[in-house]
Amino acid sequence: MSSSTSHAALRYTTMRLGIFVGCLVAVAGLAYVGILPEGVGKSNPAWILLLALVVSAPLSFVLLRRQRDAMSAQVAGRVDRVKGKLADNRSMEDATDAEDATPGTAQSA
Secondary structure (H helix, E strand, O other), rough: OOHHHHHHHHHHHHHHHHHHHHHHHHHHHHHOOOOOOOOOOOOHHHHHHHHHHHHHHHHHHHHOOHHHHHHHHHHHHHHHHHHHHHHHHHHHHHHHHHHHHOOOOOOOO
């Protein structure tokens, strides 16, 4: 596994969190100076969090395409390895079962 994909999920998650925090600071700043409405009750943090989440999602989708692809490749590689190990284990079990079965004895289901 190359170093560019070894920690792809951690890198993607950290960068996505960074974009969200940046959007949160920007939205809170714009709400504080009065450019954006602060929501119901003059200082509603849920409104500011929701707006920051809505702004950061498409930014993350566009800006983190390479990191998301690297993370996807890392996850797909792990899934393929686990499937291969599972298939190997099944084939070993089948071979062991075939060796253990003796002709002339009834096998119970």
